[in-house]
Amino acid sequence: MPAEQSVKIAVRGLTKVFGDEPKDALALLRQGETKQAIFEKTGLAVGVADADFDVIEGEILVVMGLSGSGKSSLIRCLNRLNEPTAGQILLDGRDIVPLGHRELLEVRRSKYGMVFQHFALFPHRSIRENVEFGLEIQGCAVDERAEKALIALKQVGLEGWEDATPGQLSGGMQQRVGLARALAVDPDVLLMDEAFSALDPLIRRDMQQELVALQSRVRKTIVFITHDLDEALFLGNRIVLMKDARIEQVGTAEEILSNPATPYVERFVAEVDKTKVLTASAVMRRARSVAFVNDGPRTVLRKMEDEDLSFLCVVETDFRLRGIVRDDAALDAVKRGEKSITSIMEPGVQPVGPDTPVRDLFGLLAETTMPAPVVDDAGRLLGVVVRASLLQGLAESIGSNGNASTSDSATEIVETAA
Amino acid sequence: MIEIPRLPLAEWIDDGLDVLTGQFAGATKVVSDLMETGIEGTVDALMWLPPGVTIVLAGLLVWRLTGIRTALFALAGLALLWNLGLWEATLQTLVMVLIATLIAVSVGGPLGILAALSPSAYRIIFPVLDFMQTMPAFVYLIPAIPFFGLGPVAAIFSTVIFAMPPAIRLTTLGIRQVPADLVEAADAFGATRRQKLWKVQLPLAVPTIMAGINQTIMLALSMVVIAAMIGAQGLGGEVWRAIQRNEAGMGFEAGIAVVILAMLLDRITQGIGRRGKDQPST
Numbered sequence: 001m002p003a004e005q006s007v008k009i010a011v012r013g014l015t016k017v018f019g020d021e022p023k024d025a026l027a028l029l030r031q032g033e034t035k036q037a038i039f040e041k042t043g044l045a046v047g048v049a050d051a052d053f054d055v056i057e058g059e060i061l062v063v064m065g066l067s068g069s070g071k072s073s074l075i076r077c078l079n080r081l082n083e084p085t086a087g088q089i090l091l092d093g094r095d096i097v098p099l100g101h102r103e104l105l106e107v108r109r110s111k112y113g114m115v116f117q118h119f120a121l122f123p124h125r126s127i128r129e130n131v132e133f134g135l136e137i138q139g140c141a142v143d144e145r146a147e148k149a150l151i152a153l154k155q156v157g158l159e160g161w162e163d164a165t166p167g168q169l170s171g172g173m174q175q176r177v178g179l180a181r182a183l184a185v186d187p188d189v190l191l192m193d194e195a196f197s198a199l200d201p202l203i204r205r206d207m208q209q210e211l212v213a214l215q216s217r218v219r220k221t222i223v224f225i226t227h228d229l230d231e232a233l234f235l236g237n238r239i240v241l242m243k244d245a246r247i248e249q250v251g252t253a254e255e256i257l258s259n260p261a262t263p264y265v266e267r268f269v270a271e272v273d274k275t276k277v278l279t280a281s282a283v284m285r286r287a288r289s290v291a292f293v294n295d296g297p298r299t300v301l302r303k304m305e306d307e308d309l310s311f312l313c314v315v316e317t318d319f320r321l322r323g324i325v326r327d328d329a330a331l332d333a334v335k336r337g338e339k340s341i342t343s344i345m346e347p348g349v350q351p352v353g354p355d356t357p358v359r360d361l362f363g364l365l366a367e368t369t370m371p372a373p374v375v376d377d378a379g380r381l382l383g384v385v386v387r388a389s390l391l392q393g394l395a396e397s398i399g400s401n402g403n404a405s406t407s408d409s410a411t412e413i414v415e416t417a418a
Numbered sequence: 419m420i421e422i423p424r425l426p427l428a429e430w431i432d433d434g435l436d437v438l439t440g441q442f443a444g445a446t447k448v449v450s451d452l453m454e455t456g457i458e459g460t461v462d463a464l465m466w467l468p469p470g471v472t473i474v475l476a477g478l479l480v481w482r483l484t485g486i487r488t489a490l491f492a493l494a495g496l497a498l499l500w501n502l503g504l505w506e507a508t509l510q511t512l513v514m515v516l517i518a519t520l521i522a523v524s525v526g527g528p529l530g531i532l533a534a535l536s537p538s539a540y541r542i543i544f545p546v547l548d549f550m551q552t553m554p555a556f557v558y559l560i561p562a563i564p565f566f567g568l569g570p571v572a573a574i575f576s577t578v579i580f581a582m583p584p585a586i587r588l589t590t591l592g593i594r595q596v597p598a599d600l601v602e603a604a605d606a607f608g609a610t611r612r613q614k615l616w617k618v619q620l621p622l623a624v625p626t627i628m629a630g631i632n633q634t635i636m637l638a639l640s641m642v643v644i645a646a647m648i649g650a651q652g653l654g655g656e657v658w659r660a661i662q663r664n665e666a667g668m669g670f671e672a673g674i675a676v677v678i679l680a681m682l683l684d685r686i687t688q689g690i691g692r693r694g695k696d697q698p699s700t
Contacts, residue, residue, distance in 0.1 A: 109608035
């Protein structure tokens with residue numbers, strides 16, 4: 001994480017024990033007892049045990065775990081729908097756990113927007129009135145809230161549906177309303193509790209993509225709960241993995257996949273299709289040899305022979321990508337006695353970013369023998385991905401994990417690609 | 419053999435009631451007089467229009483509130499009552515029922531809300547409701563007399579006690595069965611208790627509360643008829659006279675009038691309840 005990113009929410013030692021007399025359970029937790037053992041001894045359910053993590057401003061932090069792992073209890077502690085039993089929740093540096101009722105309401109009204117698994121839309125209100133709800137609670141004037149509700153509905157692509165009722169909308173559309181309702185109050189933090197889990201898979205994928213697109217526009221801090229690892233890997237800038245009320249690992253998708261902190265995480269991620277998270281930067285070849293725009297065909301040809309390549313990427317002196325030259329074209333140019341390579345330069349395959357998932361590269365490389373150049377944000381060449389490097393990268397990542405199901409799916413992909 | 423003395427429960431209750439009447443009878447008699455004037459005034463006002471006009475107006479109102487079929491039934495039923503010479507008695511009964519229902523709902527509604535939101539209020543209120551509902555209805559008539567004297571106000575008083583429980587019960591039920599995730603959503607947006615109640619819980623409880631009001635009206639109607647024994651007028655009075663004179667035909671005429679009135683009130687309140695329910699639902 002770059003240094004300029006600031007911490008939005010810092011969670012320290014957060015513990016939630018359900019029940020009126022949590023003292024015994026807290027003592028047992030301190031001794032390192034498990035959730036199950038504590039339940040057997042005291043009859044108390046531990047929701048969250050001693051959680052420590054930061055939510056960085058502007059990121060999507062995914063809290064992931066199976067049902068009963070405590071992820072829903074955790075997200076409800078963040079706005080104190082669940083009253084934390086112990087620990088601190090520092091929102092913009094201020095601990096919100098000791099706040100009185102009035103102040104808590106103020107924090108909920110101004111800082112948080114929440115989206116629920118089963119949408120939780122108000123059936124007696126129109127779509128517009130649903131979206132206005134948070135503003136109405138804040139005591140916002142009628143015109144102003146109508147205006148803001150309309151903007152929020154536009155953001156989720158539902159303009160024109162203001163006067164419909166929730167019952168008339170499909171699940172996906174209802175959840176857009178849920179999202180608009182949360183966005184309407186312009187909160188700092190969006191809490192999304194299994195927000196897409198009740199949607200069918202195709203709609204879910206759409207919503208995930210739209211959330212990422214929306215996030216890049218509105219730059220909210222998002223805490224997203226899910227039990228679906230694929231969803232976590234797709235959405236999460238960083239992932240918090242929970243099991244039995246405790247946090248197992250916090251890290252980026254790649255960190256969790258390539259470096260599981262516990263055997264549990266390892267088993268968990270064994271299920272993942274690696275191609276979803278392996279990125280172009282992991283399988284590309286560094287651009288050791290390049291052609292500069294001012295090079296002549298003869299120089300270029302020699303560079304190719306030295307490296308045993310059939311092509312070279314053409315770059316400016318500052319390494320910005322211009323195109324590609326093939327060996328046969330260079331040879332022809334030499335024969336014709338040309339002095340410049342600009343006439344034989346081809347645009348080549350569309351360049352990709354270093355974070356492009358490998359899955360997307362297969363399609364790109366299936367139809368051509370040309371390499372796919374990898375460029376950074378400024379368009380500077382970082383490397384190239386060719387079919388061979390792609391398959392090699394895959395084979396290596398599978399070899400390090402040695403899991404039957406992943407190698408099966410990888411073989412399948414290798415076959416389609418070859 | 420040891421003689422176990424009889425527990426003087428009746429004496430205790432009488433003593434208690436004596437104290438209460440001693441303290442409050444003056445005030446309750448004033449209330450009684452005012453209310454009796456009010457009831458008579460309302461009935462007179464309704465009688466001022468020719469029955470034919472009132473019946474047509476009532477038919478139109480029913481049409482607006484429910485549908486054409488109930489409206490036609492209302493016209494035919496009310497015309498029959500007029501024809502049987504029971505028009506004034508019907509209006510008296512109707513006014514007593516409506517007043518009793520109004521009081522029962524305006525007292526029972528808040529109690530129902532209280533019981534829904536506060537577990538300790540629930541623990542106090544609900545056993546009292548069980549007591550109120552299982553006590554034979556006639557018993558309420560007896561203490562009503564020393565407070566309000568013979569007549570319609572005493573009848574309304576015992577009717578309110580008899581008819582209030584469903585208003586309380588179904589208000590509580592309606593609020594409690596609002597889905598938890600909707601209440602949680604309101605909480606998440608920082609709603610106060612009052613905002614939650616008015617913007618989420620009560621609107622969603624309306625169909626159930628309407629069912630409670632419907633029940634209250636039906637119970638009020640049956641009690642107002644029984645209350646003829648302590649001098650309430652109306653259709654109950656007709657039935658009571660028929661019993662004393664042993665005239666079965668006359669009794670049935672009044673009885674049928676009660677049935678017609680009951681069916682009308684039932685359809686109308688159900689119609690209003692359904693209209694509330696037809697609006698947005700998931």
